[in-house]
Amino acid sequence: MFGSALPATVDLGLNDLHSVLITYIVSRQRQERCLLCLEDIGSEETQSSDQEIASLLKKFAIEPEQLLLQSEQKHRYQHFAHTLMSQRKAFACLCVAENPQTPSQDSLCHNSCFEHQEMVAQQIKEQKLPYVIRIKKAEEEISFVDLIQGKVSVAPERIGAPVLLRSDGNPSPLFASACDDMLSNTSLRVCAMRHLDSTPGEIHIKQSLGYTAKTDYAHLPAIHAGEAAADDDTPLSIRQLLEEGFLPDAIINYLLLAGNTHPAEHFTLPNAVAWFDLSTLSPDPIKFDKETLQHLNRRHLEAMDDRSLSTLFGFADADIGRLLKLHLGEADTISALERRIKAIFSPKRCDGDTAGQMQTLATLICEAPMIDAFEDFVQYLVTQSGIEEARLLTLLRLLITATPDGPRLEDIYPLISPYITEIARYTP
């Protein structure tokens, strides 16, 4: 079983998708099950259901075998915690968190609650004080080899005595994650870089519970939006990228390109499964580069089947697909293409002295017979309207595409000739 945790928020981030993607790819490669744990306990952010997350991931063709909701596992976490308590490997603690803004030197319990468990228990009983359950400090240094970051070893003082159960009875994310690994026997856990230093704590918890199976860890570098991560808090939201008109395939392509050795620049998820290698990932943080993503998006749109491309815009016509591809030059996202195609299919308007000529042309086209060749079409219009050819071409472009520039009209015309009367409409 390969696992990865992700927040159960409506707005999944690029970094979250990154972890999920890597987990999924490696699970396909080694033909193991892929498990995603949804951290839906105690977060203030808007929650979303497992179905919502699953359907979002499905857009990316990521279909994990199992989605686990941590809120449904609560009793198991509590059971583990009480087991540790009864073995005196964990203890109740009355220490209240210091001011979060100025973290204390060590995260250990200051009042040596562990040494005075009877007294603590009594206080809790008599005064109903809020308390947490902490794991006992580790005896010795804990080290492991991260698949991306290399060897990590951390002294017991640094691990401290992490909280297992919070005062509201809910597990801490760290504890929940350690338990999830044990319950589902996870052999590889992919997570974000920022959790690297808490991993020894997780290992310590598992060891205390007598779990001996090895879990490999891979901590992915973060993808930053701006120059100095701190000042630019532009959220790299997946939903937003999709709304901007990026194809899921292009986003996947980008994520696998960044911080990775790649045999090609342009590829799809199934290709990537063939060559992806966790060990070649760079531990360096990555700067999000939208231009690269745009370029990839264009490539993926280009590679799409004509007819399926047109279905993204409510058509089912390979010619419309080709028409869209003609516009890839100036439009590299779905939404930009949509603006183009909408402009073509809506009535055109313009002001000034061109208005009269536009009207003439529109009427002529409406009444014209079906003409296959663009040249003949233009000749017909020149003869009928008496407008000189160069001028007519400019007007015709406006009447068809609603913009002064774009792909060559002779390329466009054969693709839209069946729709020409619908397209060449003019509203004063």
Place this chain on the structure above:
RNA sequence: GACCCUUUCAUCUAGGGGCCAAGGAUGCUGCGUUUUCAACGCAGACACAGAGGUUCAAAUCCUCUAAGGGUCGCCA
């Protein structure tokens, strides 16, 4: 403040003592093509963070310095 990690063009990377006066891709600049913008084609500019070592030979190994990132909560 403490601990850990990283450093090759603007960006993502190739490289693992000699095949490297450093290759590819994106972006940028110019030219071509185009009624037009873009795309496309061709050409061009742009990097081994710095200083010391080791070696016949260093982008590559070692040390220090600098810069970036991460962590030090009942956060996630």
